Amino acid sequence: MSDKEEKPKKKTRREFLQELGIVGVGSVLAGSAIFAGINYDKKKKQGDRIKVLTAENELLEIEKSDTTKVQKSKYENLTLLQKEGRDGIAGKRWVMVVDLSKCKNARKCMSACQGAHHLRPEQHHINVLKMQESKNTAPFYMAKPCQHCDNPPCVAVCPVDATFKRQDGIVLIDNERCIGCRFCIAACPYSARVFNWATPQNEEEDKDKTYNVELNVPQRKGTISKCLFSADRLREGKMPYCVSACPNGVYYFGDENEDAVTNGTTKETVRFQKLLADNAGYQLMPELGTKPRVYYLPPKDRTLPFKDEDKPEAEEHLENKNG
Amino acid sequence: MLDQSKIDKITSDLLRHIRLNNKFVLWMGFLGISFVVCLYAYTLQLKEGLSVTGLGDYVSWGMYIANFVFFVATSLIGMLISAVLGLSGAKWASPLARIAEIIALAFAAVAGLVIVSDMGHPERLLNVFMYGRLQSPIVWDVTVVSIYVVISALLLYLPLIPDMKICYDKLDKVPKFQRNIYKILSLNWNGSLEQQRIIKQSTRILAILIIPVALAIHTVTSWLFAATSRVGWDSSIFGPYFVTGAFVSGTAAVIIAMYIYRKNYRLEDYITELHFDKMGKLLVLVSLVYLYFNLNEFMVPGYKMKKFDATHLNDLFAGSHAAMFWAVQILGLVLPILLLLFRKMRKPGPMMIIALFVIVGAWFKRYIIVVPTMEHPYLPIQNVPINFKIYSPTITETLITIAPIILVLIIITVLSKLVPIIPIQETIEHLEEETK
Numbered sequence: 001m002s003d004k005e006e007k008p009k010k011k012t013r014r015e016f017l018q019e020l021g022i023v024g025v026g027s028v029l030a031g032s033a034i035f036a037g038i039n040y041d042k043k044k045k046q047g048d049r050i051k052v053l054t055a056e057n058e059l060l061e062i063e064k065s066d067t068t069k070v071q072k073s074k075y076e077n078l079t080l081l082q083k084e085g086r087d088g089i090a091g092k093r094w095v096m097v098v099d100l101s102k103c104k105n106a107r108k109c110m111s112a113c114q115g116a117h118h119l120r121p122e123q124h125h126i127n128v129l130k131m132q133e134s135k136n137t138a139p140f141y142m143a144k145p146c147q148h149c150d151n152p153p154c155v156a157v158c159p160v161d162a163t164f165k166r167q168d169g170i171v172l173i174d175n176e177r178c179i180g181c182r183f184c185i186a187a188c189p190y191s192a193r194v195f196n197w198a199t200p201q202n203e204e205e206d207k208d209k210t211y212n213v214e215l216n217v218p219q220r221k222g223t224i225s226k227c228l229f230s231a232d233r234l235r236e237g238k239m240p241y242c243v244s245a246c247p248n249g250v251y252y253f254g255d256e257n258e259d260a261v262t263n264g265t266t267k268e269t270v271r272f273q274k275l276l277a278d279n280a281g282y283q284l285m286p287e288l289g290t291k292p293r294v295y296y297l298p299p300k301d302r303t304l305p306f307k308d309e310d311k312p313e314a315e316e317h318l319e320n321k322n323g
Numbered sequence: 324m325l326d327q328s329k330i331d332k333i334t335s336d337l338l339r340h341i342r343l344n345n346k347f348v349l350w351m352g353f354l355g356i357s358f359v360v361c362l363y364a365y366t367l368q369l370k371e372g373l374s375v376t377g378l379g380d381y382v383s384w385g386m387y388i389a390n391f392v393f394f395v396a397t398s399l400i401g402m403l404i405s406a407v408l409g410l411s412g413a414k415w416a417s418p419l420a421r422i423a424e425i426i427a428l429a430f431a432a433v434a435g436l437v438i439v440s441d442m443g444h445p446e447r448l449l450n451v452f453m454y455g456r457l458q459s460p461i462v463w464d465v466t467v468v469s470i471y472v473v474i475s476a477l478l479l480y481l482p483l484i485p486d487m488k489i490c491y492d493k494l495d496k497v498p499k500f501q502r503n504i505y506k507i508l509s510l511n512w513n514g515s516l517e518q519q520r521i522i523k524q525s526t527r528i529l530a531i532l533i534i535p536v537a538l539a540i541h542t543v544t545s546w547l548f549a550a551t552s553r554v555g556w557d558s559s560i561f562g563p564y565f566v567t568g569a570f571v572s573g574t575a576a577v578i579i580a581m582y583i584y585r586k587n588y589r590l591e592d593y594i595t596e597l598h599f600d601k602m603g604k605l606l607v608l609v610s611l612v613y614l615y616f617n618l619n620e621f622m623v624p625g626y627k628m629k630k631f632d633a634t635h636l637n638d639l640f641a642g643s644h645a646a647m648f649w650a651v652q653i654l655g656l657v658l659p660i661l662l663l664l665f666r667k668m669r670k671p672g673p674m675m676i677i678a679l680f681v682i683v684g685a686w687f688k689r690y691i692i693v694v695p696t697m698e699h700p701y702l703p704i705q706n707v708p709i710n711f712k713i714y715s716p717t718i719t720e721t722l723i724t725i726a727p728i729i730l731v732l733i734i735i736t737v738l739s740k741l742v743p744i745i746p747i748q749e750t751i752e753h754l755e756e757e758t759k
Contacts, residue, residue: 180443
């Protein structure tokens with residue numbers, strides 16, 4: 001026992017020196033490592049750290065390299081778009097004014113709309129009609145989008161809440177919900193709705209896209225489609241596709257709450273109420289109680305006369321109406 | 324008291340048709356093959372979409388919806404015969420009650436399938452229950468039609484319980500499982516006074532309950548149209564107009580069934596000429612009421628000829644739908660009324676032919692109600708292909724329309740091979756009362 005106790009004493013000096021050396025080298029190494037580390041941290045602070053907001057509303061700073069992007073599933077994206085699409089844009093009340101005196105039947109609105117919403121040639125969200133009210137009244141061209149009624153008959157009859165009215169006045173369709181009963185087509189007095197009877201126009205190209213309620217793309221077989229007032233463009237602060245595409249200044253679009261509408265061609269912004277008052281603005285079939293959000297300015301002082309070749313079609317409608 | 328030999332004769336007469344014979348196998352084979360062909364047409368529609376039909380963005384409801392209305396209409400007869408006539412003590416109608424209930428149940432249950440065939444996304448049917456909105460008449464319709472199917476089934480089944488016992492006792496040649504079914508369905512019936520009281524009371528309660536429900540199913544079906552602002556549908560009398568029309572097609576359906584059963588199952592002693600005479604008078608009555616509503620429905624707007632009404636009515640009276648319109652009104656309504664006023668025409672043979680005209684007319688009447696209105700929207704139909712303006716049904720669509728009719732015939736045929744179509748117990752009871 002005693003021998004063993006004495007042994008360490010004997011080796012103490014040598015060992016002490018050895019250990020001193022190790023500790024010394026270790027400290028230098030550690031010190032320089034800490035120093036380098038601090039410097040490294042300082043360097044990183046400029047660009048490689050980012051601030052993140054936690055779900056508990058706490059602002060944290062973390063290294064960028066530590067973050068991983070959360071990949072939202074297609075379903076989550078869809079749910080988000082559906083929720084956004086149902087909520088609408090707070091504080092807005094969209095209105096459209098169609099100036100019939102300017103319409104030259106250029107049909108740029110129709111093609112822009114069909115392109116944006118991937119519609120087949122016979123499907124119209126907006127349709128330029130050749131109209132004539134009675135035998136001795138003048139024929140005129142009339143662009144007819146969905147009227148986005150404040151008392152929409154289509155929304156009332158939908159059995160599954162697939163078509164709905166948003167706070168900003170827009171009537172939309174969720175084609176992930178629609179059962180294809182077409183009661184809304186029957187109920188709409190403006191013939192504003194179309195149905196995907198067959199395979200939609202761009203089904204192949206669109207098949208991986210997440211469905212956007214505000215664009216109604218991808219279109220889906222067996223569901224309804226109709227004018228959306230280009231809700232996706234409004235969310236980006238842009239004018240609807242048809243309004244921007246018109247070369248003749250037919251369309252005004254804007255917010256009733258601001259009492260301001262902007263012409264899609266001239267970009268001129270005018271008072272909504274004054275525009276209607278000055279030009280005797282009116283609505284389509286207001287007697288049905290639908291309260292449309294689309295207004296028309298009468299087709300007087302037209303820059304282009306009604307084409308002769310279009311007269312028979314306008315009259316055909318007239319003939320039907322008066323027997 | 325009625326002697327036993329008479330009871331035995333009644334029982335054996337009324338059970339005679341519950342057996343398989345060549346005629347039945349042939350008929351079922353024909354129905355089965357036709358049904359498979361029609362189902363194939365439906366698979367085409369499932370694959371290609373509703374583009375296989377003649378429908379378009381303007382006439383977006385066509386034969387399927389007309390067919391649906393026809394089915395709901397015809398099913399109303401159960402209520403008229405077992406409830407209205409039953410409760411008012413018209414004893415002559417009681418042998419016909421089961422035929423009427425079978426027709427009611429078959430048509431009402433299949434009506435649900437008809438409406439599914441019209442849907443763009445039939446696999447989303449459950450959405451109606453998951454996201455159903457009470458504002459929508461479709462949700463009301465689904466609710467009341469389901470209730471009607473349940474009550475009709477009960478109204479068919481309850482009076483059947485004593486007969487199930489008779490079937491179990493007497494039909495010893497049928498397969499064992501069939502007898503077991505009879506046994507289970509007879510619910511240990513022993514004919515005690517207590518059991519009789521329970522059946523009488525519950526049948527009575529059901530007969531009362533079914534009246535408002537039956538009125539509701541067809542009134543709500545009419546509201547699918549009347550709830551819109553469309554010319555030709557925007558009418559405040561659509562509810563009673565549909566209900567009275569329903570009695571016409573239902574009565575005709577029962578007359579046809581009576582004739583076929585009587586002839587094939589040799590039931591001349593039970594479905595007598597008296598029954599045909601009475602049913603003929605009933606058909607005159609309901610047709611007259613329906614004619615009255617037709618007069619209101621077309622005469623009143625026709626007198627004023629408002630701009631959009633005029634387009635619609637001109638087309639019906641003298642335009643592209645005129646032939647069908649007048650054929651339906653004259654051959655399917657006015658002529659039958661006039662002919663049936665004569666006693667000779669209320670014999671089984673002539674009645675059968677008249678009833679065929681009435682029921683075919685009733686189907687086309689639904690077509691006249693649904694299609695022309697959709698061809699006449701307020702705004703002109705332009706910049707679309709011509710087939711969007713004028714509806715012409717396709718062959719695939721026609722087959723899919725025929726499918727539910729075949730299915731109803733299958734149900735009616737099969738039921739008549741499983742249960743006595745004339746209530747045995749009731750017939751015996753009535754005879755007993757008469758001999759007393």
